[in-house]
Amino acid sequence: MLVRKSFLAWAFSLFFLLQLPGLSAEKPEKCELAVIGGGPAGVYLSYRLADSYGRGLCLFEISDHLGGRMTDEELGGAFVGTGARRVNEKQDYVIELARELGVTLEAVPQRSQLIFYKGVHGYASKDFVALYPRLKAFGPLDDDPNTALDDELWSLLSSSIKQDPELGKKYPLLNDYILHVFEARFKDRNTAEDAFSYFRGMNRFQAEFKLPTATANYFEYIEKENETGPENFYPKGGMHTFVKRMDEAVHDKIRIFLKEGLKQLEKAPEGYELRTTAGNVFVAGKVVLAIPKVSLSKVGGGLIAEIRKAPQFESILPVPIVVINQLWKDAWWEKAKDPNNTSASGQVWRAWSSDSCVNHVEIPQEAYLSEREKKPTRSVYSDDPNCNALWTKLFYEKGIAGVEEEVVKGLQEVFNHPKHPLKVPKPLATTFHYWPAGWYYAHKNSKYSNAEIAEWSRQPLKDHPDLMLVGEGYWLDRPGWSEGAYFSADALIESRKLKRQK
Numbered sequence: 001m002l003v004r005k006s007f008l009a010w011a012f013s014l015f016f017l018l019q020l021p022g023l024s025a026e027k028p029e030k031c032e033l034a035v036i037g038g039g040p041a042g043v044y045l046s047y048r049l050a051d052s053y054g055r056g057l058c059l060f061e062i063s064d065h066l067g068g069r070m071t072d073e074e075l076g077g078a079f080v081g082t083g084a085r086r087v088n089e090k091q092d093y094v095i096e097l098a099r100e101l102g103v104t105l106e107a108v109p110q111r112s113q114l115i116f117y118k119g120v121h122g123y124a125s126k127d128f129v130a131l132y133p134r135l136k137a138f139g140p141l142d143d144d145p146n147t148a149l150d151d152e153l154w155s156l157l158s159s160s161i162k163q164d165p166e167l168g169k170k171y172p173l174l175n176d177y178i179l180h181v182f183e184a185r186f187k188d189r190n191t192a193e194d195a196f197s198y199f200r201g202m203n204r205f206q207a208e209f210k211l212p213t214a215t216a217n218y219f220e221y222i223e224k225e226n227e228t229g230p231e232n233f234y235p236k237g238g239m240h241t242f243v244k245r246m247d248e249a250v251h252d253k254i255r256i257f258l259k260e261g262l263k264q265l266e267k268a269p270e271g272y273e274l275r276t277t278a279g280n281v282f283v284a285g286k287v288v289l290a291i292p293k294v295s296l297s298k299v300g301g302g303l304i305a306e307i308r309k310a311p312q313f314e315s316i317l318p319v320p321i322v323v324i325n326q327l328w329k330d331a332w333w334e335k336a337k338d339p340n341n342t343s344a345s346g347q348v349w350r351a352w353s354s355d356s357c358v359n360h361v362e363i364p365q366e367a368y369l370s371e372r373e374k375k376p377t378r379s380v381y382s383d384d385p386n387c388n389a390l391w392t393k394l395f396y397e398k399g400i401a402g403v404e405e406e407v408v409k410g411l412q413e414v415f416n417h418p419k420h421p422l423k424v425p426k427p428l429a430t431t432f433h434y435w436p437a438g439w440y441y442a443h444k445n446s447k448y449s450n451a452e453i454a455e456w457s458r459q460p461l462k463d464h465p466d467l468m469l470v471g472e473g474y475w476l477d478r479p480g481w482s483e484g485a486y487f488s489a490d491a492l493i494e495s496r497k498l499k500r501q502k
């Protein structure tokens, strides 16, 4: 009996010892460089480093596929973006990357945009100025009769902070800054409030006005955004073709682990110990965390906790997004045309509304999609916190059928222009996607510029030069653009932190 008891005690001790970090039953697998996260940033970084690290490079992805927010879904036999969809004509770097990877970008002709605001349908922001008699009476803000009032308001906001950067500190909350600038210009609070209401109503995105967005960082981003042009290019085969091509180029050179996310990270004598969601243990000399804030917040370990406490990390503001895609038998939207533009460019390709939670609709522009018998739309592209709450509640309470019914009702309202009334049919399919952070702005309490946050991310912990962050989520100058993921990865490579020692 005594022998049996001591055997049990020994077995129990061994069991508990094996649970301690670094004492796994099996010898941990070694990686010279571990890249955590197989989104565009992690895949691109691996693509650029595959030749120097070879199979010493381990890429870990928590889901069953690479791509992250640049993932398409198959609808009616075509690939449709659940996140990223296009490349802007001015994004030379991404256009060059497409050339390098053999991704074909299709240019699409310009089309019209339908706006539904305060119960009025229109095709240009000027159609809504009459809703604000005080603004109308004030007249144009500049001497150019061709600039629209919302563009004049954007210029006023951008130039005011450029002339006096201290305004960013005095009015750290974006909404306060906007109201201050408008009040100074219109010399009247009521007209300033009208201007703000009009300005917000003419903006496709709403999150910046509904979240605690930092003024200074936001205008740093807007300065870069102003460099984009009106035309967009669409990758043939969908946006994930970028990731697919990079994956093909490195697949046999490096080690890729799918369904193997980082669960816990600790310091180990030979570098870092990684415990994965698949229950395995790896040791890596260098670790690049190519996962944005919301994902990093779910990883355990003392070092990650330290990163999370950094004021730069706290400065990053997640922007949740809902995307609802639909598949249709017929292109019912073809009847929607700007009555004042009888040419082909009068055709609607985008509709938005801050009145409805069907607040941002996109008609497929990709030639290869339009040729298909069945046609997809992005029927909801919402960054509005109230609408996101409505869509997620509907999805969890009534399922996809409940979501579909509400979307069709909304489309009917948004597209029902008195000059081209139309009937929205029942879609063939509806899909729902919630991104806890579609992209990131800076929080109003941020004490750091976008460039300072990006620089911090390259070495978030002073004593850990071999632990790095990368991705669009740390490159706040390009929120919502994959360009930010590539720029961030290139900046890390250029910092030489990833130069091999051997």
Ligand SMILES: Cc1cc2nc3c(=O)[nH]c(=O)nc-3n(C[C@H](O)[C@H](O)[C@H](O)COP(=O)(O)OP(=O)(O)OC[C@H]3O[C@@H](n4cnc5c(N)ncnc54)[C@H](O)[C@@H]3O)c2cc1C
Residues within 6 Å of the ligand: 036, 037, 038, 039, 040, 041, 042, 060, 061, 062, 063, 066, 067, 068, 069, 070, 082, 083, 084, 085, 086, 087, 260, 261, 262, 263, 290, 291, 292, 295, 296, 299, 321, 323, 435, 437, 438, 439, 470, 471, 472, 473, 479, 480, 481, 482, 483, 484, 485
């Ligand atoms: C609705 C929407 C529309 C967009 N439109 C465009 C557009 O038209 N054009 C454009 O260029 N960009 C667009 N973007 C932005 C683009 O998708 C992002 O810039 C890009 O995906 C960022 O890449 P990333 O690698 O930094 O992050 P992510 O894409 O978020 O990748 C992070 C990866 O890490 C993985 N991961 C998370 N946790 C772990 C873990 N613990 N261990 C291992 N892996 C983990 C995730 O599964 C994911 O694959 C859009 C984004 C959204 C949401």
